[in-house]
Amino acid sequence: MTKLTGDGAARRIVADIKEQIHNGAYRPGDRLPSTRLFAAEWGASRTTVTAAYGQLIAEGYLTSRAGARAEVAQGLGRAAAPKPAIAAAPRHLSAFAQRLAGLPVPALAQPARIADFRYGDLSGADFPVLAWRRAMNRASVRRGARLAYGDPQGSADLRAALQGYLWRARGISCTPDRIVIVNGSQQGLDLCARLLLDAGDRFVIENPGYLLARQAFAAAGGAAIPIAVDGDGLRTDALPPARLAYVTPSHQFPLGGILSATRRRALLAWAAREGAYVVEDDYDGEYRYDVAPIPPLQTLDADMVIYAGTLSKTLSPTLRLGYLVVPAGLRQAFSAAKRLTDRHSPLLEQEALADMLASGAYERHVRAIRRKNAERRALLLRALADRLGASVTVEGADTGLHVVIWVNGVGAGRVGAIVAAAQAAGIGLHPVSPLYDPAGPQPATAGFILGYAGLHADALRQGVAVLATVLAGFR
Structure with a gap:
């Protein structure tokens, strides 16, 4: 045998x-x-x-x-009968963890047969596969004799390349040592929250506004002071005392207003009086259509404004690459916090992006994807006009990668039923209402965010056609 x-x-x-x-x-x-x-x-x-x-x-x-x-060995007798699986309560949670536990848990995304209008998605076909592959290959070949941890602020090559790009694309003048590479702008916001807010500190935030920013600041112990927005962005006529303000001045999220010159000056004057910092989230500044590019708030005062940028709206949200431009006095604090958080962002991807920036491949890609999304935007607006006409009001179409529609004559109380009907009909529809402060006034009219950057032409046309049919049943 x-x-x-x-x-x-x-x-x-x-x-x-x-x-x-x-x-x-x-x-x-x-x-x-x-x-x-x-x-x-x-x-x-x-x-x-x-x-x-x-x-x-x-x-x-x-x-x-x-x-x-x-x-x-002793102590290894017959195993006791298995007990029912019950999640034991944690022995101890920090105040931070308890605040996290109190935040709402987002629902899992449901697949949509025809079109999902979720904001933040990009089309997989738009990713520059060949350029990225070449850049990654070159970065891999260039690896040093030793594989070691890098600068927590990020690759020196990438920060130097970003310095030039930010000057050309957004008019930002800074030195590389004021740039911090982060794992997407969300990590940048989390670092701002931890470094600038103590428990109980108040922060100003747009209402409606970016939900994950509000949650990051609240998780750090901050107390939200929601401030209403209008067509000119954040209302600055009566800003209260606070330690920090979070704004999206170039394209207010989600309603699309652009912070006016008067309000920009008023916001910075408030920050100077309060000794506060302003966190400027320029999440989709590359996409301008019917308006001229708006200079970032950071160009008006580099010592009070922390500028947050991302590659999630130009390359891919899956890469998790973003950056902060911080005032000189904050550089050391952000560098130390980044080191403790995760040492540094992935270096191979950083070097590949630096290669694309240096070769011009990244800016060629941005120009190409800007044209494609301008075509998607035009198609969406045309389809909304043809299928829905005056039954909806469209906001925020001049910039960015989404629009907001308000369904005229339909109350906000019917949003849940509309979303369910849309899902059953094969489209993903996402309401505006969760972006409003839950303790304050809510919109009276049913409103939805329509993201279009992840959809091809046929999906956009069919999606709007289905949307029109669904909404017809609620008017």
Whole structure:
């Protein structure tokens, strides 16, 4: 008979002996057969059985003494009957963890047969596969003799390349040492929250506004002061005392207003009086259509404004690459916080992006994707006009990658039913109402965010056609 040998046979013997111990066939103190006898019973080589016994001794299942057979270790009797799986309450949670536990849990995205208008998605077909692959290959080949941790602020090559890009694309003048590479702008917001807010500190935030920003600041212990927005962005006529303000001045999220020059000056004057910082989220600043590019707030005061940018709206949200431009006085704090958080963002991807920026491939890609999304935007607006006409009011179409529609004559109380009907009809529809402060006034009219950057032309047309049919049943 061929004897069982090798690691696989040893693993099978180990698993069999463990099962017999747990089932009570072997009890604490029982001696196991000698390796010679066990090998004969199993048809295994003695070397294999000896290796299996050695593994069980190392794991604490068996004990051994010189010249004696291995014994089952004490405390390993028959396993108790399994208890029903009940999530035990944590022994202790920090105040931060308790605040996190109090935040609403987002629902899992449901697949849509025809079109999902979820904001933030990009079309997979738009990703610059060849340019990215070439850049990644070059970055891989250029690896150093030693693979080591890098600067927590990010690759020096990438920060130098971003300095030039931000000057060309957004008019931002900064030195590379004021740029911090982060895992998407969301990590940047989290760092701002942890470094600038203590428990109980107040922060100003747009209402409606970006939900994950509000949650990041609240999780750090901040107290939200929601401020209404209108067509000119955040209303600055009566800003209260606070430690921080979060704004999206170039394209207010979600309603699309652009912060006026007067309000920009008023916001910065408020920050100077309060000794506060302004966090400027320029989440989709590359996309301008019917208006000229708006200079970032950071260009007006680099010492009070923290500028947050992202690659999620130009390359892919899956890459998790973003950046902050911080005032000189905050550089050390952000660098130290980034080091403790995750050492640094992935270096290979950073070097690939630096390569694309240096070669001009990234800016060529931005120009191409801007044209494609301008075409999607035009198609969506045309379809909304043709299918829905005056039954909806469209906001925020001049910039960015989404629009907001308000369904005229339909109350906000019917939003849930509309979303369910849309899902049943094959489209994903996402309401505006969760972006409003839950403790304040809510919109009276049903409103929805329509993201279009992830959809091809046919999906946009069919999606709007289905949307028109769904809404017809609620008017």
